[in-house]
Amino acid sequence: MSVLNVELGERSYPIHIAQGLLGNAELIKSFIKGQQVMVVSNETVAPLYLDILLQSLSGLQVYTHILPDGEEYKNLEVLDGIFDALLKVPCDRQTTMIALGGGVVGDITGFAAACYQRGVPFVQIPTTLLAQVDSSVGGKTAVNHPRGKNMIGAFYQPRCVIADITTLNTLDDRQLSAGLAEVIKYGLIRDLNFFIWLEKNIDRLRQREPQLLAEAILRSCANKAEVVAEDELEGGARALLNLGHTFGHAIEAGMGYGKWLHGEAVAIGMLMAADLSRRSGWINRQDVDRIAVLLEHAGLPVEPPTELDVERYLQLMMVDKKVKDGRIRLVLLKEIGKAFVSDDYDADLLRQTLASRSLF
Amino acid sequence: MSVLNVELGERSYPIHIAQGLLGNAELIKSFIKGQQVMVVSNETVAPLYLDILLQSLSGLQVYTHILPDGEEYKNLEVLDGIFDALLKVPCDRQTTMIALGGGVVGDITGFAAACYQRGVPFVQIPTTLLAQVDSSVGGKTAVNHPRGKNMIGAFYQPRCVIADITTLNTLDDRQLSAGLAEVIKYGLIRDLNFFIWLEKNIDRLRQREPQLLAEAILRSCANKAEVVAEDELEGGARALLNLGHTFGHAIEAGMGYGKWLHGEAVAIGMLMAADLSRRSGWINRQDVDRIAVLLEHAGLPVEPPTELDVERYLQLMMVDKKVKDGRIRLVLLKEIGKAFVSDDYDADLLRQTLASRSLF
Numbered sequence: 001m002s003v004l005n006v007e008l009g010e011r012s013y014p015i016h017i018a019q020g021l022l023g024n025a026e027l028i029k030s031f032i033k034g035q036q037v038m039v040v041s042n043e044t045v046a047p048l049y050l051d052i053l054l055q056s057l058s059g060l061q062v063y064t065h066i067l068p069d070g071e072e073y074k075n076l077e078v079l080d081g082i083f084d085a086l087l088k089v090p091c092d093r094q095t096t097m098i099a100l101g102g103g104v105v106g107d108i109t110g111f112a113a114a115c116y117q118r119g120v121p122f123v124q125i126p127t128t129l130l131a132q133v134d135s136s137v138g139g140k141t142a143v144n145h146p147r148g149k150n151m152i153g154a155f156y157q158p159r160c161v162i163a164d165i166t167t168l169n170t171l172d173d174r175q176l177s178a179g180l181a182e183v184i185k186y187g188l189i190r191d192l193n194f195f196i197w198l199e200k201n202i203d204r205l206r207q208r209e210p211q212l213l214a215e216a217i218l219r220s221c222a223n224k225a226e227v228v229a230e231d232e233l234e235g236g237a238r239a240l241l242n243l244g245h246t247f248g249h250a251i252e253a254g255m256g257y258g259k260w261l262h263g264e265a266v267a268i269g270m271l272m273a274a275d276l277s278r279r280s281g282w283i284n285r286q287d288v289d290r291i292a293v294l295l296e297h298a299g300l301p302v303e304p305p306t307e308l309d310v311e312r313y314l315q316l317m318m319v320d321k322k323v324k325d326g327r328i329r330l331v332l333l334k335e336i337g338k339a340f341v342s343d344d345y346d347a348d349l350l351r352q353t354l355a356s357r358s359l360f
Numbered sequence: 361m362s363v364l365n366v367e368l369g370e371r372s373y374p375i376h377i378a379q380g381l382l383g384n385a386e387l388i389k390s391f392i393k394g395q396q397v398m399v400v401s402n403e404t405v406a407p408l409y410l411d412i413l414l415q416s417l418s419g420l421q422v423y424t425h426i427l428p429d430g431e432e433y434k435n436l437e438v439l440d441g442i443f444d445a446l447l448k449v450p451c452d453r454q455t456t457m458i459a460l461g462g463g464v465v466g467d468i469t470g471f472a473a474a475c476y477q478r479g480v481p482f483v484q485i486p487t488t489l490l491a492q493v494d495s496s497v498g499g500k501t502a503v504n505h506p507r508g509k510n511m512i513g514a515f516y517q518p519r520c521v522i523a524d525i526t527t528l529n530t531l532d533d534r535q536l537s538a539g540l541a542e543v544i545k546y547g548l549i550r551d552l553n554f555f556i557w558l559e560k561n562i563d564r565l566r567q568r569e570p571q572l573l574a575e576a577i578l579r580s581c582a583n584k585a586e587v588v589a590e591d592e593l594e595g596g597a598r599a600l601l602n603l604g605h606t607f608g609h610a611i612e613a614g615m616g617y618g619k620w621l622h623g624e625a626v627a628i629g630m631l632m633a634a635d636l637s638r639r640s641g642w643i644n645r646q647d648v649d650r651i652a653v654l655l656e657h658a659g660l661p662v663e664p665p666t667e668l669d670v671e672r673y674l675q676l677m678m679v680d681k682k683v684k685d686g687r688i689r690l691v692l693l694k695e696i697g698k699a700f701v702s703d704d705y706d707a708d709l710l711r712q713t714l715a716s717r718s719l720f
Contacts, residue, residue: 076436076440080436080505083505083511083512084505084507087505087507087508087511087679088507090507090508090678090679090683092683092684092686093683093684094684114514115475115512115513115514116511116512117511117513118500118502118513118514118515118594119514119515119593140478142478145443145444145447147444147447147448147450148447148450151443151447151476151477152443152475152476153475153477153478154474154475154478154479154514155478155479233479234478318450319447319450323450323452323453324452324453324454326452
């Protein structure tokens with residue numbers, strides 16, 4: 001079993017990565033202090049993994065709350081349903097909330113844990129590759145608002161993250177690829193060696209070889225943990241983690257939440273960032289092609305949606321959290337493995353990128 | 361002008377207490393970093409004080425959002441309305457949110473500031489005595505849930521608190537008395553000298569002598585700040601601040617939010633805590649009478665509502681945040697000026713207190 005410690009002072013926590021962790025009662029129980037536990041999952045994940053988790057929690061007072069599946073349910077109304085489930089018991093302030101599912105379940109459950117009685121302990125059991133490499137580090141929790149994604153939320157660190165690689169066996173190929181988009185992101189922003197490793201191993205990752213998946217998750221989380229440790233509340237360095245996300249969020253919101261998977265939108269977004277970086281003279285066409293080839297091999301889309309025009313993109317991007325005093329701050333590439341944040345790119349070049357229908 | 365610093369490390373902030381602060385543009389602007397400001401107030405306070413505040417903010421991009429007045433609007437739906445107002449602009453992550461109003465406006469605006477884009481700067485301008493002595497220290501923000509008061513919220517510290525004593529001139533007598541309930545609380549839990557000072561000056565406080573009000577606010581905030589500095593996230597000592605609140609919350613919820621003012625319910629709650637402390641042998645009947653006399657002189661109710669029976673009380677109290685593993689933890693009195701937290705009181709004596717229709 002790999003264990004990675006996310007170093008955040010008194011809010012530090014471990015990420016456990018291995019096969020079969022859901023059945024490891026001793027490990028899971030070691031992170032639960034009180035008697036009451038509320039497990040939140042969704043209608044897709046619960047039939048697969050809830051029973052084995054409940055067995056590992058035997059002896060505790062365990063309640064469950066099952067959400068519908070999909071990004072479109074990551075909203076205030078569904079959040080209120082979680083509060084209602086907690087208060088119906090009623091669950092007290094020592095209750096541990098466990099998120100069993102992908103990013104949506106983790107984000108909304110984590111935000112519920114942050115807000116319920118002003119904060120209760122939280123354990124995250126991500127069951128998708130995306131959630132294991134992304135939301136498992138950084139403590140970002142949120143729900144969406146009709147006017148913008150992740151606009152309402154909190155920074156709230158879990159007690160621990162349990163990444164059971166066995167759960168990836170039931171992930172469909174599209175979801176696995178969406179997770180690989182975030183994995184590739186870490187290579188792009190700060191780890192050329194990891195990018196090269198991914199170029200070499202992308203096919204075996206798609207074949208779900210457990211050892212390789214564990215290594216990809218560990219290296220992704222380690223990269224993210226280093227960035228987050230420097231900048232817990234996203235004042236500076238952490239912004240690099242948003243490579244592709246400002247474009248990607250605009251695509252997700254513009255196309256309607258749930259139509260594009262988050263990782264798919266981020267894949268296109270990273271390619272748009274690469275395109276703008278090339279137009280700005282920072283990277284060359286070969287770099288862009290190399291990125292596109294890896295994304296394609298990862299099973300990700302590399303062509304932007306034709307439904308959004310430049311004005312709609314800009315309008316959607318203005319709602320992004322990275323906007324400062326009216327300027328959209330973007331993460332761009334100096335080279336593969338080196339990203340930076342900029343708000344003084346040429347606005348015309350941004351428009352060219354947004355108008356482009358073929359990015360490589 | 362009195363300035364009290366609430367010491368919370370990097371989250372420390374000042375409380376300014378004086379007459380006429382709303383018109384002090386230099387002071388107010390010194391706490392605003394970005395260009396965008398969202399002022400949240402309510403339909404009662406806005407006609408009185410919004411204009412003068414807006415004058416003090418001239419030159420900034422200022423937006424306003426006016427809530428209906430009343431505790432019954434401190435809910436998720438009204439909170440969502442604040443998010444909608446912010447996103448309609450759209451306000452960015454450097455936006456300062458200003459709460460101009462009493463405890464409800466402060467609690468819901470502070471919670472909105474805690475959650476909007478995972479946290480934006482927050483300035484609190486409390487316009488009631490209760491808000492000036494209570495919510496101005498401690499960073500507790502929240503909304504109510506139909507199943508319980510303040511069940512959804514966050515610990516979130518403001519950049520500063522501006523307590524303009526001039527605003528108390530328009531407060532009606534009932535609201536002033538409700539604020540005095542929390543003032544008396546500080547004397548009861550940890551400051552016998554302050555309690556004696558209040559016994560001496562209660563009439564002049566009700567006549568709103570500015571010097572005395574300023575002193576009462578300063579001494580209340582100083583007491584609260586000392587407790588909060590020890591225990592920001594309410595793990596221990598801070599629980600003392602809840603004297604009367606577990607009983608009081610049950611009264612507020614049981615009678616329907618808005619019928620009893622918070623301070624009125626807390627006044628009765630403190631008397632119930634005193635009654636249980638007497639039945640438990642910790643204080644004597646003279647102490648209880650002395651507390652009741654001060655509360656009466658402050659214009660507060662001293663007789664519990666007849667509508668709630670023992671079972672209903674217990675049911676409502678079980679939803680309280682102070683419940684731990686099924687036991688209701690209560691703040692009780694060892695003597696006037698010395699409170700403690702207990703969950704091993706005699707349950708029969710609690711029932712006697714809850715059943716009692718005359719507490720002194």
